[in-house]
Amino acid sequence: MLSISNRGLHMPPSPIRKLVPYAEAAKKRGTKVYHLNIGQPDIATPESILDAVRNSDFKVLEYSHSAGNESYRKKLVQYYRQVGIAVTPEQIIITTGGSEAILFGFMACMDAGDEVIIPEPFYANYNGFAVEAGVIVKPITSSIESGFALPPIEDFEKAITSKTKAIVICNPNNPTGYLYSAAEMEVLKQIIVKHNLFLFADEAYREFCYEGTHTSAMHLTGVDDHVVLMDTISKRYSACGGRIGAFVTKNKDLLNTVMKFAQARLSPPSFAQILGEAAVDLPANYFDTTKAEYKKRRDTIVKRLNAIEGVFCPNPGGAFYAMAKLPIDDADIFCQWLLESFSYHNQTVMLAPATGFYSTAGLGKQEVRLAYVLNVESINKAMDCLEAALKEYPGRKN
Amino acid sequence: MLSISNRGLHMPPSPIRKLVPYAEAAKKRGTKVYHLNIGQPDIATPESILDAVRNSDFKVLEYSHSAGNESYRKKLVQYYRQVGIAVTPEQIIITTGGSEAILFGFMACMDAGDEVIIPEPFYANYNGFAVEAGVIVKPITSSIESGFALPPIEDFEKAITSKTKAIVICNPNNPTGYLYSAAEMEVLKQIIVKHNLFLFADEAYREFCYEGTHTSAMHLTGVDDHVVLMDTISKRYSACGGRIGAFVTKNKDLLNTVMKFAQARLSPPSFAQILGEAAVDLPANYFDTTKAEYKKRRDTIVKRLNAIEGVFCPNPGGAFYAMAKLPIDDADIFCQWLLESFSYHNQTVMLAPATGFYSTAGLGKQEVRLAYVLNVESINKAMDCLEAALKEYPGRKN
Numbered sequence: 068m069l070s071i072s073n074r075g076l077h078m079p080p081s082p083i084r085k086l087v088p089y090a091e092a093a094k095k096r097g098t099k100v101y102h103l104n105i106g107q108p109d110i111a112t113p114e115s116i117l118d119a120v121r122n123s124d125f126k127v128l129e130y131s132h133s134a135g136n137e138s139y140r141k142k143l144v145q146y147y148r149q150v151g152i153a154v155t156p157e158q159i160i161i162t163t164g165g166s167e168a169i170l171f172g173f174m175a176c177m178d179a180g181d182e183v184i185i186p187e188p189f190y191a192n193y194n195g196f197a198v199e200a201g202v203i204v205k206p207i208t209s210s211i212e213s214g215f216a217l218p219p220i221e222d223f224e225k226a227i228t229s230k231t232k233a234i235v236i237c238n239p240n241n242p243t244g245y246l247y248s249a250a251e252m253e254v255l256k257q258i259i260v261k262h263n264l265f266l267f268a269d270e271a272y273r274e275f276c277y278e279g280t281h282t283s284a285m286h287l288t289g290v291d292d293h294v295v296l297m298d299t300i301s302k303r304y305s306a307c308g309g310r311i312g313a314f315v316t317k318n319k320d321l322l323n324t325v326m327k328f329a330q331a332r333l334s335p336p337s338f339a340q341i342l343g344e345a346a347v348d349l350p351a352n353y354f355d356t357t358k359a360e361y362k363k364r365r366d367t368i369v370k371r372l373n374a375i376e377g378v379f380c381p382n383p384g385g386a387f388y389a390m391a392k393l394p395i396d397d398a399d400i401f402c403q404w405l406l407e408s409f410s411y412h413n414q415t416v417m418l419a420p421a422t423g424f425y426s427t428a429g430l431g432k433q434e435v436r437l438a439y440v441l442n443v444e445s446i447n448k449a450m451d452c453l454e455a456a457l458k459e460y461p462g463r464k465n
Numbered sequence: 466m467l468s469i470s471n472r473g474l475h476m477p478p479s480p481i482r483k484l485v486p487y488a489e490a491a492k493k494r495g496t497k498v499y500h501l502n503i504g505q506p507d508i509a510t511p512e513s514i515l516d517a518v519r520n521s522d523f524k525v526l527e528y529s530h531s532a533g534n535e536s537y538r539k540k541l542v543q544y545y546r547q548v549g550i551a552v553t554p555e556q557i558i559i560t561t562g563g564s565e566a567i568l569f570g571f572m573a574c575m576d577a578g579d580e581v582i583i584p585e586p587f588y589a590n591y592n593g594f595a596v597e598a599g600v601i602v603k604p605i606t607s608s609i610e611s612g613f614a615l616p617p618i619e620d621f622e623k624a625i626t627s628k629t630k631a632i633v634i635c636n637p638n639n640p641t642g643y644l645y646s647a648a649e650m651e652v653l654k655q656i657i658v659k660h661n662l663f664l665f666a667d668e669a670y671r672e673f674c675y676e677g678t679h680t681s682a683m684h685l686t687g688v689d690d691h692v693v694l695m696d697t698i699s700k701r702y703s704a705c706g707g708r709i710g711a712f713v714t715k716n717k718d719l720l721n722t723v724m725k726f727a728q729a730r731l732s733p734p735s736f737a738q739i740l741g742e743a744a745v746d747l748p749a750n751y752f753d754t755t756k757a758e759y760k761k762r763r764d765t766i767v768k769r770l771n772a773i774e775g776v777f778c779p780n781p782g783g784a785f786y787a788m789a790k791l792p793i794d795d796a797d798i799f800c801q802w803l804l805e806s807f808s809y810h811n812q813t814v815m816l817a818p819a820t821g822f823y824s825t826a827g828l829g830k831q832e833v834r835l836a837y838v839l840n841v842e843s844i845n846k847a848m849d850c851l852e853a854a855l856k857e858y859p860g861r862k863n
Binding site for chain 2: 069071072073074075076078079080081084107108109110111112117120121122123126127128129130131133163164166167170174175176177178179181192195196199200201263264265292293305306307308309310320321324325326327328330331332333334335336337338339342
C-alpha cells in the first residue's frame with residue numbers, strides 16, 4: 068500500500084525542464100548556451116516596485132486576507148479599469164501566481180471525469196492542473212499554417228460532450244504568440260452560451276500585443292457568469308518570483324466557492340502583494356518601453372527564422388513567444404542534439420520542443436517554441452547557431 | 466452545466482472565519498475584542514530576517530528553482546541538523562506555506578476514495594485539502610479528559626481499511642497543544658510499519674514545547690520511506706504571510722512525484738525564501754525568548770481557565786493553543802453570543818468553537834480553542850470577560 072497515487076504517476080513532468088541536464092553539461096564543457104527555451108524575461112523588474120517591498124515597514128509578517136489585501140484589490144480595480152475591464156474588489160481573489168488561479172478554477176468548476184477543451188498547442192502546465200483536478204483535457208488542434216488561429220467552430224462542436232464544462236484560452240497565446248481577434252472572441256462567446264460552458268481566460272501576456280488590440284474575455288457582454296479571468300503579474304512586470312496572480316469573475320457562486328479554496332491555504336504571499344500594489348502606480352508609459360523592446364526582438368527573430376532555408380515562422384501578434392517549423396525529423400531529438408553534440412563558435416541555443424505543448428500524440432514533431440527573452444544581439448547570435456545547426460543536423464528532413 | 470463542481474460544494478468553509486462578521490459588528494459598536502480565535506502570533510518577526518528581504522539586491526524577480534533556492538535548502542539542512550533531523554538538500558522541496566506541503570502529500574500519495582486517519586480534534590484545513598484531493602478523512606477521537614493523548618492503538622486498528630493510505634499527526638498539536646511522547650511516536654511507528662502506511666507529520670510548532678522534548682517523526686528509525694514532514698516557517702519565526710514551508714522526506718519515489726507537482730506551479734515565493742534563509746542564522750537563543758513568552762502565557766491562561774467554576778483545561782505541552790471544556794450548551798452559539806450579545810466593561814473575547822476541529826458530528830459542543838497569541842495582560846482581561854460571560858450566558862449547562 069506504500070505506493071504513489073495514480074494521480075502522482077500520471078502527473079506530467081515539465082517537458083521544458085527535461086533538457087536542463089544537457090544544457091548544464093554543455094555549460095560545463097565551456098559552451099555558451101542561449102536560452103530561448105523558457106518564459107523567464109530578462110527585463111529588469113521596475114526598481115520602484117522592488118523598492119516598495121524594500122521600504123515596507125511592519126512588525127509582524129502576518130497572514131493577509133485569504134482573498135488578498137483589500138488595498139491591493141482596490142488598486143487592481145484601477146488597473147483593470149485602464150484595460151477596459153470593470154470589476155469590483157469583491158470580484159477579485161488574489162492567488163499565488165496565475166498557477167493557483169488556474170487550479171482553483173479547475174477545482175471549483177469541474178469534478179473528476181469532467182472535460183475541458185483547450186486549443187493546442189497550449190501551455191503545458193494546464194495538463195498538470197488537469198491531472199490534479201482529475202479533469203480530462205480535450206484538445207482541438209490549431210495549425211502553424213494558419214498562424215495558430217482559433218480552430219473553426221465545427222471543431223469545438225465535435226469535441227463537446229455532456230462532460231464538457233469549460234474552454235481554456237490563453238490570449239495572447241503561450242506558446243504560439245497568437246492574439247485572438249475580437250471576431251474570434253465572439254465565436255467563443257457563441258459556443259459558451261450555446262453549450263453553457265465556462266470560459267477560462269489566461270491573459271498573462273495582455274500587455275504584450277504588437278498587432279491589433281487585445282480583446283479580453285471580460286470584454287464580452289452578457290456572459291458574466293461564464294467568464295473567469297486567470298491573471299498574473301509575473302510577465303507584466305517581470306515579477307515571476309513574486310507568485311502573485313488573480314482569479315477574477317463576476318459569477319457570485321463561483322467567487323464564494325473559490326473563497327473556500329483560498330481560505331484553506333490561508334493567504335497569498337504578503338511581500339509580493341506590496342509589489343503588485345505598487346505596480347499599479349507605475350507611469351502610464353511603462354509598458355510602452357517594454358513592449359517596444361519585445362516588438363524589436365520579435366521582428367528580429369521572425370525575420371531571421373524565415374530567412375533560414377526550410378524554416379517557417381508565422382508572425383506572432385503578442386506575448387513573447389514564436390513557434391517555428393524546422394526541416395527536422397524530431398524536435399525532441401534536435402533540441403537535445405543542439406545541447407549535446409553541436410556548437411558554433413563554441414555557442415549553442417536551447418529551444419523548447421513543441422511536442423510538449425500538444426496533447427495529441429505525434430503533433431509538433433517538427434516545431435519548436437522560441438521565447439524571445441534575450442536582447443537583439445543575443446537573439447542574432449542564437450539564430451546564427453540555429454542556422455548553422457540546421458545545415459549540420461544529421462536528422463535534417465524537409 | 467454552468468454549475469459549481471461537487472468538490473466545490475463539499476469544500477468546507479473556514480469554521481473560524483464564520484464568526485468574523487460578528488466580531489466586526491462588535492468593534493463597530495465600540496466593543497474591544499480580544500482575539501484568541503486564530504493562530505496569528507503577535508510576536509514581532511525578527512528584524513534581521515525582514516532586513517534580509519529589505520536589503521535584497523537583484524535586478525529581476527525571477528522564478529526560483531521549483532524545489533526552492535538551492536542556497537535555502539542547504540541552509541535548511543543546517544537548521545534540521547540542529548533539531549536532530551539528518552536530511553540532504555535533495556530531500557527538501559520548498560513549498561508555498563505548510564499548506565502546499567500538505568496538499569502535495571495528499572495528492573501524491575492518495576487517490577480519490579483513499580482514506581487518511583487523523584486523530585481528532587484536528588486542524589480544520591486538513592478537511593479542505595482532503596476534499597481537494599478527493600480523499601476521505603477517518604477521524605479517531607482523542608478526549609479532553611486524557612488531555613488529548615494519542616488514542617489507543619486499537620482505535621487505529623479499527624479505523625484501518627484496505628483504502629487507508631496514511632495517518633496525519635500534528636505535533637505539538639493544533640488545536641489541542643498536546644505534545645506526543647516518544648512512546649506514542651513509537652506506537653505510530655508500529656502502526657505504519659504493520660499496515661504499510663505513510664505518516665504525515667505536521668510539525669509547524671516544533672520549537673514551542675514546554676514540557677518534555679519534541680520527538681519528530683523524522684527521528685523514527687527504519688521508516689524512512691513512510692515518513693513525510695510537512696513543515697512551515699510561519700509560526701517558528703512569526704512569518705505567516707511569507708508563505709514558505711517545506712515538504713521533507715527520504716522516500717525517493719515520493720520526492721520525484723512531488724517535484725512534478727512543484728514544477729506545475731513553477732516555484733515557491735522568492736522574497737520569503739530570502740527571509741527563511743536568513744532565519745537559519747538567527748542567534749541560538751532566539752527561540753528561548755519566544756518560548757519563555759509563550760510559556761508564561763500558557764501558564765496564565767491555563768490557570769485562569771481552571772479557576773473558573775465548571776471549566777476544565779488540560780495543560781498543553783506545546784504549540785500556542787489550549788482547549789477548554791466550558792459549562793455551556795453549544796460552543797458555536799456561545800462564541801457568537803460573546804460577540805453579539807455580551808460585553809464586560811465594554812470588552813469581549815473571540816474564541817474558536819471546537820466543533821470545527823472535530824470530524825465526528827456532535828463532538829466538541831462544549832469545547833473551545835484558545836490561541837494564546839496575546840500578551841499576559843490582554844489574556845488576563847480576556848479571561849475576566851470569559852469568567853463574567855459564563856455567569857451571564859443563558860445557555861449555561863454544567
